[in-house]
Amino acid sequence: MRISRNPRRAVAAGAVLAVLLPLSACGDGDDGGGSTDASGKVEGEITFQTWNLKANFKSYFEGVVDGFEKKYPGTKVRWIDQPGEGYADKISADAAAGTLPDVVNVSPDLVAPLAKAGLALDLDKSASKYEKEYLPGAWKSHQIPGMDGTYAFPWYLNTGPLFYNKRLFKDAGLDENKPPTTYDELFDDALELADKSDGKVATLANVPTIEDFGRYGVPLMNKEGTGFTFNDAKGVELLTKYKKLYDAKALDGQALTATPESTGKKFLTEAVAMNPGSALDLEKFKKDAPRLYKNIGITPQISSTGKDNMYVMGVMVNTKTKQTPAAVAFAHYVTDSRRQMEFAKKVAIFPSTKGSLDDPYFTKQDGKDETRVRVAAAKSIKTAVNYTPVLFSEQMKVELRNSVAKALQGKQSPKEALDNAVKNCDRLLQQS
Structure with a gap:
């Protein structure tokens, strides 16, 4: 997908795709050609679709394609790049028309409806030998609640420190x-900051999102993928503590x-006092807020599970492809360690x-702001997980945010x- 945009916004595309993908696209992955057997000879022509990457990375992807074709004589890769806007609509239309490319750049929320429609190859069956890499x-991250299997190769990841x-x-x-690292430490420090500043300094400026519930250790969804569970006792506990912060002005008004x-x-x-950021923010602080820049600290995301949140992109293989061995080989080639490092x-x-x-590159400091942020983020991403359920749509995020607002304002109890x-x-889940 488009690198520059906020990865949180990608979730909306999955909601659109789930609505637009018609039942006529569903199937067992075997009719209309195609095979789940990836063990044959790697040959033939395949199409590879990316998500708004051509403008900035044309030469890189042309090099990847050339390298693959040289490694596997007799193959031909046709690279297609789609605009960032309307990407879910395009995938849905192609899925319905039977013109979905052989190898497709997806996010977990995009792959979920395709997997349910039988259009995403199960790598646990067809390419399990690569999992260890x-x-x-x-x-x-590309596993779907209620379904067995993994439906895309993981590609690039993103996260951010605080x-x-x-x-x-x-x-x-x-x-x-010694900044806070767990939510309990965060709540204690936030109340202290608010108290000592007479409510003039809040520690946080954002209400809790589904990722916060995940990092707090709240179970978000049942294993069957049929219902959400973030209203359990631990979820109520988290929201109750945020309500306390809000009342004390430790959470920005x-x-x-x-x-x-x-x-x-x-x-x-x-x-x-605390906020997510990037190297670009550091550059802005250095120019516009030198006192802040002088006192900047960088710390991992707050997490009571010991694992940070990450956003992930993937590369999916279409079950309808006529060249399964070549499609799987290319999806792996794009996402192998050498290509990913490059x-x-x-x-x-x-x-x-x-x-x-x-x-x-991810462990050594060199005095540059960009490196400070990269090293801090890389340290946490090794064990990070994608907390956002792949079935949690943009509409559901709005529902959660509205409910959180009512609790913080005292209009409803956290429970x-x-x-x-x-x-x-759950109602929206049943409608999708």
Whole structure:
């Protein structure tokens, strides 16, 4: 997908695809040609579709295609790149028309309806020998609740550390070199910061999202994939603690309507003590907020599970392909350790292959802001998981956010709010 955009926004595409993909696209993956056997000779012509990558990475992908064709004489790869906007619509139309490319760039939420329609090859059956090459959390990210199998090779990953303001921590009497790492530590420090600043400094500027519930250790969905479970006792506990933060002004008063831009401005003006960020933000701080830049700390995401959240892209093989061995071989070739490392050095992403994150590129500091952020993120991504359920649509995210708002404002109890959120999300799940 388009590298520059916020990976959180990709989830919306899966919701669209689930609605648009007609029942006529469903099948067992065997009719209309195609085979799940990837053990034959790698030969023939295949199509490979990416998601808005050609503008910035044309030469890289042309090199990948050339390398594959040289490695496997008798193969021909036709590379197609689609615009970022309307990508889900395009996949849905191709799936319905039987013109879906052989190898397709997908995110987990996009692959879910295709897998349910029998159009995504189960790699656990056809390419299980490759699983050992990838980080466990990345391989599992393209598994679908209620279905056996893995439906795409993991490709590039993304995550981000937290920035925190050391000066604000120190002024509150906290150890500026020991920022919170778990939610319990976060809540304690946040209340202290709010108290010592008479409510002028909030620690956070965002309400809890589904990823926060996951990092807190809340079970998000049942194993069958038929219902959500984030309204259990632990989920209620998390929202209750956020309500306490909100009342104490330890959670910014405008958090209910916050955007990435507004929270970034709050952090820039030192009204908020912690906020996600990137190397580009560091450059902005250095120019526009030198005092903040001087006191910037970088720490992993808050997590009570010991594992951070990550976003992942994948490469899926169409079950209808006429050239299964070639399609599987190419999907693996694009996502193997060598190709992923080459790609990661061209753009701010992380490889999903085992061992790649031990490369000095991801472990050694060189004094540059970009490297500070890259090293911090790479350290956490080795064990990170994709907490967002692949079946959790954009509409469901809105339902959760609205319910959280009602709880924070005191219009509903945390328990009532989450019960309603789960009820509405389950309803949307049944409609998809």
